[in-house]
Amino acid sequence: MHKRAIIIFLVGLLVLLGGAAAFHFLPGIEGTSARLPSQAGSGTPEIGGAFELLDQTGETRTQADFAGRHMLVYFGYTYCPDVCPTSLSIMSQALDLLEAETGGLEDRVVPVFVTVDPARDDVPAMAAYAEHFHPRLVALTGSDQQIAAAAEAYRVYYRKAEDPSATEYLMDHSSFIYLMGPDGTYVGHFAHNASPQEIAEGLKGFLDL
Numbered sequence: 001m002h003k004r005a006i007i008i009f010l011v012g013l014l015v016l017l018g019g020a021a022a023f024h025f026l027p028g029i030e031g032t033s034a035r036l037p038s039q040a041g042s043g044t045p046e047i048g049g050a051f052e053l054l055d056q057t058g059e060t061r062t063q064a065d066f067a068g069r070h071m072l073v074y075f076g077y078t079y080c081p082d083v084c085p086t087s088l089s090i091m092s093q094a095l096d097l098l099e100a101e102t103g104g105l106e107d108r109v110v111p112v113f114v115t116v117d118p119a120r121d122d123v124p125a126m127a128a129y130a131e132h133f134h135p136r137l138v139a140l141t142g143s144d145q146q147i148a149a150a151a152e153a154y155r156v157y158y159r160k161a162e163d164p165s166a167t168e169y170l171m172d173h174s175s176f177i178y179l180m181g182p183d184g185t186y187v188g189h190f191a192h193n194a195s196p197q198e199i200a201e202g203l204k205g206f207l208d209l
């Protein structure tokens with residue numbers, strides 16, 4: 001009886017460690033131009049899933065709120081010195097370009113920003129930050145657990161980078177821009193350093209515009 005309990009415990013531990021390892025070794029940490037594997041060929045990567053977060057007005061938002069529309073999703077944080085604001089600005093410009101060309105995007109694509117730094121990015125911080133980007137940007141935060149669950153669903157890596165010499169810490173994080181379909185499943189992604197034109201062109205293809 002006792003031995004069996006130990007074996008169950010060890011198997012459980014192995015499963016946990018395996019999961020943690022898989023999570024930590026995913027590619028695409030900010031600053032690299034790594035691509036996700038298997039975009040072509042071996043099926044759609046399992047990216048996306050249910051989440052429950054708060055938008056910049058303090059309203060609870062879940063995946064269901066976006067049903068029927070595409071989501072352009074980026075995970076980052078408001079204290080990010082360069083990559084995040086650049087990526088969000090590129091997303092905004094891409095949507096503006098596409099809107100100018102085709103119109104009627106508001107019912108089709110929702111730009112979404114999810115923080116990986118909920119300790120500093122509370123609702124008011126996200127509201128102030130969202131002002132700098134696309135007027136329809138939905139800026140989401142939540143508890144540590146809610147953010148961890150959303151990041152795990154989207155296969156997003158993030159970690160606090162401790163630097164005792166800095167007054168404000170940085171976060172390491174993946175920086176793909178994901179395009180999710182109207183049913184909430186993964187459609188494709190863009191690198192954080194893609195140009196607004198490249199993203200607009202890509203969206204045209206994905207949205208069949």
Ligand code: NI
Nearest residue numbers: 076080083084
């Ligand atoms: Ni960043």
